[in-house]
Amino acid sequence: MKSNKILFVLLFLSFGLLSGSAQEKRTYKIGVLLDRVTAELSPLIEKLQNEITAVVGEDAIIEFSPENILVNDFNLEKARSNYNQLIAGNADIILAFGVLNNEIISPMTVHKKPTILFGAVNRDVQQLDLSKTSSGIENFTYLIESESYHDDLTRFKELSDFKNLGIAIDAPIANILPLKEIFDAELATLNADYRLIPFESVNDITSNLDGIDALYLAGGFFMTIEEKKILAQELITRKMPSFSVNGPSDVKLGFLATLQAEENLDQFFRRIALNIEAYVTGTPLSELPIYIDYNPRLTINYNTSDAIGFPIKYSLIGETDFVGEFRNVLSEKEYDLLTVINQALEQNLSIQSGQKDVDLASQEVKTATSNYLPSLTASGTASYVDPDLAAISNGQNPEFSTAGSLTLNQTIFSEAANANIAIQKKLQKAQQEDFNASQLDLIFDSANAYFNVLILKANTQIQVRNVDLTKTNLQISQQNFEAGQSGKSDMLRFRSEMAQNTQAMVEAINQLEQGFLVLNQLLNNPANLEIDVIDAELDEGVFEDYNYDELFGLLDNPSLREPFIAFLIEEAYRNAPELKSLGYSLEATERNIRLNGYGRFLPSVALQGQYNSTFNRSGAGSTVPEGLGFGLVDNYYTAGASISIPIINQNLNNINRQTAIIQKDQLDINKDNLELGIAVNVRNGVLNLVNQMSNIQLSKISEETAAEALELTRASYSEGAVNIVQLLDAQNNYLDAQLARTNAVYNFLINALQLERFLGYYFLLNTEEKNNEFRQRFFEFLNNQN
Numbered sequence: 001m002k003s004n005k006i007l008f009v010l011l012f013l014s015f016g017l018l019s020g021s022a023q024e025k026r027t028y029k030i031g032v033l034l035d036r037v038t039a040e041l042s043p044l045i046e047k048l049q050n051e052i053t054a055v056v057g058e059d060a061i062i063e064f065s066p067e068n069i070l071v072n073d074f075n076l077e078k079a080r081s082n083y084n085q086l087i088a089g090n091a092d093i094i095l096a097f098g099v100l101n102n103e104i105i106s107p108m109t110v111h112k113k114p115t116i117l118f119g120a121v122n123r124d125v126q127q128l129d130l131s132k133t134s135s136g137i138e139n140f141t142y143l144i145e146s147e148s149y150h151d152d153l154t155r156f157k158e159l160s161d162f163k164n165l166g167i168a169i170d171a172p173i174a175n176i177l178p179l180k181e182i183f184d185a186e187l188a189t190l191n192a193d194y195r196l197i198p199f200e201s202v203n204d205i206t207s208n209l210d211g212i213d214a215l216y217l218a219g220g221f222f223m224t225i226e227e228k229k230i231l232a233q234e235l236i237t238r239k240m241p242s243f244s245v246n247g248p249s250d251v252k253l254g255f256l257a258t259l260q261a262e263e264n265l266d267q268f269f270r271r272i273a274l275n276i277e278a279y280v281t282g283t284p285l286s287e288l289p290i291y292i293d294y295n296p297r298l299t300i301n302y303n304t305s306d307a308i309g310f311p312i313k314y315s316l317i318g319e320t321d322f323v324g325e326f327r328n329v330l331s332e333k334e335y336d337l338l339t340v341i342n343q344a345l346e347q348n349l350s351i352q353s354g355q356k357d358v359d360l361a362s363q364e365v366k367t368a369t370s371n372y373l374p375s376l377t378a379s380g381t382a383s384y385v386d387p388d389l390a391a392i393s394n395g396q397n398p399e400f401s402t403a404g405s406l407t408l409n410q411t412i413f414s415e416a417a418n419a420n421i422a423i424q425k426k427l428q429k430a431q432q433e434d435f436n437a438s439q440l441d442l443i444f445d446s447a448n449a450y451f452n453v454l455i456l457k458a459n460t461q462i463q464v465r466n467v468d469l470t471k472t473n474l475q476i477s478q479q480n481f482e483a484g485q486s487g488k489s490d491m492l493r494f495r496s497e498m499a500q501n502t503q504a505m506v507e508a509i510n511q512l513e514q515g516f517l518v519l520n521q522l523l524n525n526p527a528n529l530e531i532d533v534i535d536a537e538l539d540e541g542v543f544e545d546y547n548y549d550e551l552f553g554l555l556d557n558p559s560l561r562e563p564f565i566a567f568l569i570e571e572a573y574r575n576a577p578e579l580k581s582l583g584y585s586l587e588a589t590e591r592n593i594r595l596n597g598y599g600r601f602l603p604s605v606a607l608q609g610q611y612n613s614t615f616n617r618s619g620a621g622s623t624v625p626e627g628l629g630f631g632l633v634d635n636y637y638t639a640g641a642s643i644s645i646p647i648i649n650q651n652l653n654n655i656n657r658q659t660a661i662i663q664k665d666q667l668d669i670n671k672d673n674l675e676l677g678i679a680v681n682v683r684n685g686v687l688n689l690v691n692q693m694s695n696i697q698l699s700k701i702s703e704e705t706a707a708e709a710l711e712l713t714r715a716s717y718s719e720g721a722v723n724i725v726q727l728l729d730a731q732n733n734y735l736d737a738q739l740a741r742t743n744a745v746y747n748f749l750i751n752a753l754q755l756e757r758f759l760g761y762y763f764l765l766n767t768e769e770k771n772n773e774f775r776q777r778f779f780e781f782l783n784n785q786n
Contacts, residue, residue: 027061028280031068031091031113033082035098035172036222047269055273060280072100074172079104087112093279099173111139114285116275118143134287141275141285149218150186151296152245155259157190160241160310162214164193168205169219171198179218202227206234217244217255228253232304239308248299252323256304261297297321297471321471322464322505336534337450340523341765344446345439347524354438361424361431368424371417380404390621395632399619408609412641415602419595426588433581440577443765444757446522451746453515453533458742460512463505466735470494470501473727476718485720493724536749551752555690560782565686567781568759571774572678575760579678582671589664596657603645611637678758685755692748699741706730706737 056062068091070082079100086094094115096105105117117140135141156162167183179196187194197208202223209215215235220228232254235242244250247260279285302324305312312320335343345351382402390399411417474494480486520529554564573579614634617623624632646653713730716722756762763771 025059025061026280027063028092028276029063029065029068029090030276031086031089031094032064032070033079033086033094033096033098033101034069034071035074035079035100037071038222038224051269052273052276055270056277056280059277062276072098074100074170076100076103076176093276099176103176106142108140109137111137114139114279116141116143116285132290134290136286138284138286141288142290143271143275144290149182149245152218152243152259153186153190153216155298156214156216156241156243156257157192159243159257160214162192162212162241164195164212164214166195166197166205166209166212166215168197168199168215168217170222171200171204173219174198202231205231209234209238209240212240214241214243217242217246217250219245220250221246225253228255236304236307241308241310242304248321248323251299251301251304254301254304256308256310257298257300259296259298261299299323321468332530334532334534335450335519335523337447337536338764340446340450340519340533341443343523344442348442348446348522349524351435351438351442354435358428358431358435361428365421365424365428368417368420371414371420372411375409377407377409378404379407385621387620390619393621394628395617395621395624398617398622400622401617402615403613404615405610405612408607410607412605412607413602414604414606415595415599416604419591419599422591423588426584426591430581430584430588433577433584436577437581440757440760440762442522443762444753446519447753448750449515449519449522450533451536451750453512453519454535455743455746456508456512456515457533458746459739460505460508462735462738462742463501463508465738466731467498467501467505469731469734470498473714473717473731474498476714477724480718480720486724490724493728497728537745551689555686555693561686563782563785564778565683566785567778568682568686568755569679570781571761571777572682572759573675576674576678577760578674579671582667582674586664586667586671589660589667592660593657593664596653596660600646600649600653603643606642607640608642609637609639611635681758682755685751685758688751689748689755692744692751695740696744696748699737699744703734703737703741706734710734 052062068086068089070085072079072082083094083096083101083104091113094113095118096102096115097118102117105111105115153165156165165187167179169179173179174196175198183194183196195208195212197205199205199219205215217231223231228250232242232250235256236254242255242257244255244258245260247258251258275285275288278288298319299321300312300323302322304310304324380403383397383400385393385397385399385401387399390397474491474497477486477490477494481488481491516531517527519525519533520527520531525531554560612635614632617632624630710730710733713722713727717724717727753762753764756764761774763774766774
């Protein structure tokens with residue numbers, strides 16, 4: 001809770017000594033009453049000392065001595081004894097913090113020494129009069145914050161709709177405060193059951209989570225960071241929504257949500273110092289304001305909500321802050337660029353379909369080649385002949401007979417078959433090059449999808465920070481309005497900006513999800529598979545051996561740029577699978593032209609053999625009449641050769657030749673157009689890279705400048721020196737500069753890979769040896785140009 005967080009700071013006073021330096025100033029000895037001290041409270045003491053010194057140092061000398069720092073360790077009698085000790089001792093002002101000290105001091109109507117109380121108690125159980133703006137009690141003031149069990153539970157119910165809530169609170173506090181009465185009433189109103197979990201250690205909580213569907217951490221200020229991490233992780237493992245009274249610091253450790261606003265430590269330190277300054281300069285404590293205003297604001301851990309499958313209600317987006325890295329904590333697989341490319345090449349459905357086209361083209365080659373394979377045919381017949389006819393056939397046509405034959409055909413030479421084989425082989429190679437082009441396209445598409453997700457992640461994080469920035473500016477405009485430095489229109493304008501920026505953040509989150517969907521489709525993953533991508537940096541990870549400095553040097557040198565472009569175009573011509581495919585199609589067409597030209601006069605030569613056998617003769621005419629002088633042959637064979645030359649074929653040969661010539665002309669035109677397109681693409685790719693190279697350097701300068709300009713403009717706006725339009729312009733410039741800076745490297749890598757696609761050669765996927773050969777070819781090309 002906020003008052004507990006305030007207590008967090010004051011605990012450090014036990015270790016420091018703050019004193020003024022001016023002579024003849026009155027010295028005030030400060031006594032401090034604490035419930036507990038932990039080792040993790042020390043880092044903030046220096047900042048608190050500096051603040052008090054800066055505010056009070058001109059008016060008095062302030063001393064914090066160890067003997068006046070008293071801790072009760074949640075012992076009520078010890079708390080009473082500590083208070084009495086300070087009353088009887090040399091303390092001039094008493095600062096009291098914590099539940100037990102609140103129990104001792106709140107009921108008092110007479111205060112013997114000036115006392116400032118931070119009760120560290122939720123306002124729902126405060127014993128102090130909350131209707132007043134000041135204490136009205138001599139020598140006494142107290143500070144009250146806005147936190148409330150009622151507000152927390154109402155919002156938590158709205159978020160998670162819990163039915164059986166666990167409420168964890170420090171055991172000493174549970175023994176002192178009437179929490180059962182409060183929670184009985186609150187949970188009855190929310191139509192839910194609850195279990196109070198008093199704890200001394202984190203194990204007391206984790207061992208009592210069975211049977212509940214959500215946890216409300218209503219205490220835990222003195223838990224260590226490590227203990228809170230253990231508890232948060234256990235809740236995430238159980239997929240259990242959690243809500244903390246301690247503010248965004250707990251949410252950053254893994255708790256789901258809190259309603260407490262981000263603690264403004266500077267504001268708290270200033271309020272402590274101002275109260276002390278007001279008293280030492282003559283303002284009675286009874287007249288000091290008692291409220292510290294923090295606007296309640298829902299904070300949700302994006303990663304925790306993802307991990308527990310907790311849907312964020314868009315109706316709450318406008319009043320919600322998000323913390324987290326916006327990475328997919330549920331991801332079943334994390335991809336780097338090489339993993340994305342390799343899986344896409346192996347599993348992408350489009351590329352698998354393209355491979356089938358190559359396989360089908362190979363089958364066409366086999367079909368064409370099979371024309372030179374022998375053909376063996378077996379046949380059988382059974383005949384019945386009219387008996388009268390059979391009787392006079394002299395045994396040649398018996399009434400009943402069965403016979404069989406084997407026929408062998410073998411092509412020896414055929415120009416048409418030769419041409420078809422050659423054509424199908426060329427078409428198969430063309431199909432293979434088309435497939436290679438599809439692979440190159442897929443590599444770039446996969447890399448583009450990968451970098452697009454990185455860009456969307458960065459955009460989401462920037463949009464979240466922009467919402468936070470707008471929230472800060474809105475607070476400044478509210479302060480200016482209350483101070484009379486600006487009109488209400490400024491505040492309304494920032495509220496409108498807050499709504500617009502929040503919508504931009506929601507859209508960024510959804511676009512990131514869409515980016516993951518596209519990547520899953522390319523990788524042939526289930527659409528709902530949870531994945532994430534690893535960030536890519538120049539000269540790191542898979543790009544560690546990717547020598548960009550050399551590329552920078554070549555493109556940055558005007559005298560080398562044009563020769564380098566000419567070399568890249570030559571390499572692109574040499575590597576382009578599209579050109580190779582056209583080349584094979586041209587060769588196939590030229591072969592077709594030759595076939596329908598002189599090739600049509602080449603003869604076709606074939607061999608044929610046949611073996612015949614009569615299995616049975618019966619009935620009339622089944623035998624040769626006596627005296628004819630010949631017998632019947634049941635088994636015999638024949639063999640022969642054939643040569644054929646087409647003379648006139650309905651003019652189809654001429655028509656086919658003319659058609660092939662037209663196709664060749666068309667392919668030549670397409671080749672010229674493709675070469676021109678490759679040259680243009682390479683030049684555009686180089687120019688885009690030059691742009692991105694400068695963008696990397698200039699965007700860094702632009703972001704730093706925009707950030708500084710925003711800080712100066714915001715400071716001037718808070719002082720009323722500039723108007724809201726100037727502040728909004730500065731904020732929007734900073735937003736644009738952040739997006740440009742974050743995306744600059746990704747855009748450079750995308751453009752580099754796009755240029756490599758035009759070259760038909762990906763450096764990232766080739767060995768260092770191959771890449772060195774590429775460099776050597778350039779140097780040889782350069783030497784030949786001189």
